[in-house]
Amino acid sequence: MLRRYIKSESVDLIYLDPPFNSDRNYNVIFQEQNGSRAASQIKAFEDTWHWDQAAAAAFREVIEHGDCISDAMQGFQKTVGHNDMLAYLSMMAPRLLELHRVLGDAGSVFLHCDPTASHYIKILMDAVFTPGNFQNEIIWHYRRWSAASTHFQEMHDVIFWYSKSSAHTFNKPYQPYSQPDVIENTVRGMVGGKLVRLKDAEGNYIKRTKPNIGVLMHDVWNDINFIGPTDKERLGYPTQKPEALLERIIKACSNEGDLVLDPFCGCGTAIAVAQRLNRRWIGIDVTYLAITLMKHRLQTAFGDTAQYTVIGEPVSLPDAKALAEQDRQQHTNHFQWWALGLVGARPARGKQKEGRDKGIDGHLVFFPTPHSAKAENILISVKSGHVTSSQVRDLVGVVKRENAAIGVLISLNPPTRDMKEEAATVGFYKSSELDHNVYPRIQLLTIEELLNGKKLDCPYYVWGDGNVTFKSASRNQKKTDMKGAQKLDDLL
Numbered sequence: 001m002l003r004r005y006i007k008s009e010s011v012d013l014i015y016l017d018p019p020f021n022s023d024r025n026y027n028v029i030f031q032e033q034n035g036s037r038a039a040s041q042i043k044a045f046e047d048t049w050h051w052d053q054a055a056a057a058a059f060r061e062v063i064e065h066g067d068c069i070s071d072a073m074q075g076f077q078k079t080v081g082h083n084d085m086l087a088y089l090s091m092m093a094p095r096l097l098e099l100h101r102v103l104g105d106a107g108s109v110f111l112h113c114d115p116t117a118s119h120y121i122k123i124l125m126d127a128v129f130t131p132g133n134f135q136n137e138i139i140w141h142y143r144r145w146s147a148a149s150t151h152f153q154e155m156h157d158v159i160f161w162y163s164k165s166s167a168h169t170f171n172k173p174y175q176p177y178s179q180p181d182v183i184e185n186t187v188r189g190m191v192g193g194k195l196v197r198l199k200d201a202e203g204n205y206i207k208r209t210k211p212n213i214g215v216l217m218h219d220v221w222n223d224i225n226f227i228g229p230t231d232k233e234r235l236g237y238p239t240q241k242p243e244a245l246l247e248r249i250i251k252a253c254s255n256e257g258d259l260v261l262d263p264f265c266g267c268g269t270a271i272a273v274a275q276r277l278n279r280r281w282i283g284i285d286v287t288y289l290a291i292t293l294m295k296h297r298l299q300t301a302f303g304d305t306a307q308y309t310v311i312g313e314p315v316s317l318p319d320a321k322a323l324a325e326q327d328r329q330q331h332t333n334h335f336q337w338w339a340l341g342l343v344g345a346r347p348a349r350g351k352q353k354e355g356r357d358k359g360i361d362g363h364l365v366f367f368p369t370p371h372s373a374k375a376e377n378i379l380i381s382v383k384s385g386h387v388t389s390s391q392v393r394d395l396v397g398v399v400k401r402e403n404a405a406i407g408v409l410i411s412l413n414p415p416t417r418d419m420k421e422e423a424a425t426v427g428f429y430k431s432s433e434l435d436h437n438v439y440p441r442i443q444l445l446t447i448e449e450l451l452n453g454k455k456l457d458c459p460y461y462v463w464g465d466g467n468v469t470f471k472s473a474s475r476n477q478k479k480t481d482m483k484g485a486q487k488l489d490d491l492l
Contacts, residue, residue: 237267292341368431
């Protein structure tokens with residue numbers, strides 16, 4: 001995406017929180033919003049890197065690039081060998097080169113990492129951005145529950161700040177003095193090479209006449225909390241960072257109308273904060289599941305004021321068929337996640353596809369009326385290949401057993417006449433006595449129909465407020481004003 005779509009020197013600020021080489025798999029955990037204690041887990045990305053042909057190809061590409069980055073990678077090869085750490089560094093190196101290319105002369109990059117590979121990453125950053133453009137190693141210190149028993153508790157992350165040049169944007173942030181108020185309210189000055197409180201002719205401390213703005217913020221940030229499991233800000237993404245952290249970075253090193261880029265966007269914290277602070281933004285992520293989460297976050301936080309274009313998603317039936325074929329070849333679930341995103345659904349629980357649930361891939365949770373106390377479920381099955389009436393019967397069985405409101409079969413190929421007849425025999429769902437509409441209990445939708453704008457036929461969910469499938473982001477109270485900002489299309 002960086003190479004194909006983003007022009008050189010077009011970005012003003014980059015924040016990235018790349019997957020760490022932590023040798024563990026992360027799961028996206030969606031906390032149920034209907035009051036139950038269950039949680040569903042879908043593997044969003046595997047945070048483990050292995051030395052294989054792809055890693056070797058990336059390594060060779062960087063070596064052929066020459067310059068300091070080539071020397072650094074060859075040094076890593078001699079130091080760590082052909083192992084998983086070298087695979088991780090081989091993945092990061094070409095991305096850092098592209099980030100350097102797209103960053104403007106007054107721009108900065110903030111790279112968020114943990115101690116697993118931070119020492120190697122800093123050498124890569126030195127090689128790409130030069131040691132002279134290193135600005136800070138920021139320590140984000142927080143408190144959270146830790147199970148450490150054989151070593152000190154790990155309670156901080158590292159953020160490396162590099163600029164493109166010495167002429168970088170920096171809106172100095174200040175913090176209060178740590179001394180008592182009597183000192184904060186007096187005037188200070190340099191006397192004999194020392195900073196002291198100044199006195200008048202009578203020996204009294206000179207009182208400050210202007211508000212005290214404090215002292216320039218230091219590089220240990222211990223006033224921003226880690227997002228806890230029950231925090232209102234948490235949306236269910238495992239590596240989600242607090243908005244306050246991104247707000248500090250974006251305010252310090254960009255101005256309104258500037259372009260902010262997050263190339264490992266996850267659930268979209270950076271782009272949500274950039275939107276709120278009147279910056280333009282670009283977010284990149286590898287999974288359609290993350291793209292769905294970002295869309296939902298922007299919609300619930302900003303409504304129609306957040307205008308954006310999605311690049312890389314299927315926009316036609318041939319695109320969808322190509323994605324389905326790619327899934328079959330690579331044994332991935334991107335087509336399924338993308339199809340669920342077309343109706344605002346989330347993937348089903350990890351074990352639901354196995355055994356008796358007969359391929360339920362996702363579901364929606366909604367309140368049928370504005371005053372409902374009980375949430376209802378819509379179960380969804382996604383098929384990218386040949387479809388038959390037996391799949392409709394399987395869906396009917398699960399819907400009845402689970403007492404779900406509606407069942408939906410989304411298919412790439414059109415349903416047969418037998419499938420339509422099978423679905424029609426099940427009857428209708430009615431949300432309440434106050435709702436005069438009825439809704440087909442089993443609905444058959446094709447990808448082509450969804451791409452052409454067809455929606456699920458269901459109550460109140462259509463208007464949005466009753467949909468509680470995903471946890472909603474807090475509504476932004478400030479009106480976003482992007483007047484005078486350069487159009488993003490001009491940069492792509």
